[in-house]
Amino acid sequence: MAGYLEISPLGLAVENILFTAAAVAYLVATAGYLTYVFGLKKFGPLAAYLLRFSFLLHTAFLVTRTVNAGRLPLVGHFEFGNVFIWACVLFYLWGEWRLQGKDYSVGAFLTPLIVLYLGYLTVIPQLVEKINISRAHKPLQPVLQSNWLQVHVSASVLGYACFSLAFAVALMWLLKTWLKDKSFVRNLPEPQILEEYMYRASGLGFLFQSIMIITGAIWADTSWGRYWGWDPKEVWALITWFIFAVYLHARFTRGWRGLRTVLLVIVGWVAMVFTWVGVAWLLTGIHSFG
Numbered sequence: 001m002a003g004y005l006e007i008s009p010l011g012l013a014v015e016n017i018l019f020t021a022a023a024v025a026y027l028v029a030t031a032g033y034l035t036y037v038f039g040l041k042k043f044g045p046l047a048a049y050l051l052r053f054s055f056l057l058h059t060a061f062l063v064t065r066t067v068n069a070g071r072l073p074l075v076g077h078f079e080f081g082n083v084f085i086w087a088c089v090l091f092y093l094w095g096e097w098r099l100q101g102k103d104y105s106v107g108a109f110l111t112p113l114i115v116l117y118l119g120y121l122t123v124i125p126q127l128v129e130k131i132n133i134s135r136a137h138k139p140l141q142p143v144l145q146s147n148w149l150q151v152h153v154s155a156s157v158l159g160y161a162c163f164s165l166a167f168a169v170a171l172m173w174l175l176k177t178w179l180k181d182k183s184f185v186r187n188l189p190e191p192q193i194l195e196e197y198m199y200r201a202s203g204l205g206f207l208f209q210s211i212m213i214i215t216g217a218i219w220a221d222t223s224w225g226r227y228w229g230w231d232p233k234e235v236w237a238l239i240t241w242f243i244f245a246v247y248l249h250a251r252f253t254r255g256w257r258g259l260r261t262v263l264l265v266i267v268g269w270v271a272m273v274f275t276w277v278g279v280a281w282l283l284t285g286i287h288s289f290g
Helices: 009-037 044-070 074-099 109-125 149-179 183-187 191-224 232-254 258-280
Strands: none
Touching: 009 044, 009 258, 044 074, 044 109, 074 109, 074 149, 074 191, 074 258, 109 149, 109 191, 109 258, 149 232, 149 258, 183 258, 191 232, 191 258
């Protein structure tokens, strides 16, 4: 088909099988984490092993996609979304490993978010073909044939992953604070611990978001002769950056804690999701390829 890469049937079949297996494994892992947080503590280690297995399957899928396409899978909604999800799990597993199996409750809030992201990437393409969200392998457009692609998009997915983790913890804080008498809430960490977790995830995400904006500006200058063009995706990336900048500044310099900081993180996550999803569906610009 014109405009698409020719992929061998075997390579395509392996890729599709690995993606489906990873999605199912993530769903099972989510059930394990939710069972843990609702009181069956013995399911915690099992859920962790299931998530690691899901992560390995997802890694194998991304490697297979790389081999099939002859490039890193960083272009288009489907590829970006998968690498973004993979990074979310990577950061969470790193944090879980640092806790040495003492608590698995964050996984009960992050994994449903992972399943939601995967659902968006798999269900929506069956309904609508408005944006480049299909699994089809496309060659790189000339403007994307640059080393800046890897740096810029990698920083973006890592920032989004950290912001997603911060959002999951913000939801935990709300439940822990508002539903103190519910049995499953007692299994969640104390609000002070959750705030520190949220702060560190947001700070790391802010760093990657800054790198993404800076490298994007440099890339834009080499490609189009200007650093900034007020493209919708540029604008919403900056809005996301600004919201988290306000949160980090307020916490660090003014000692903000509690509900207002949690709400800032949630609003920042909403802005991030709109940058990824909303801009692609509702607005048009030079970032239509991703």
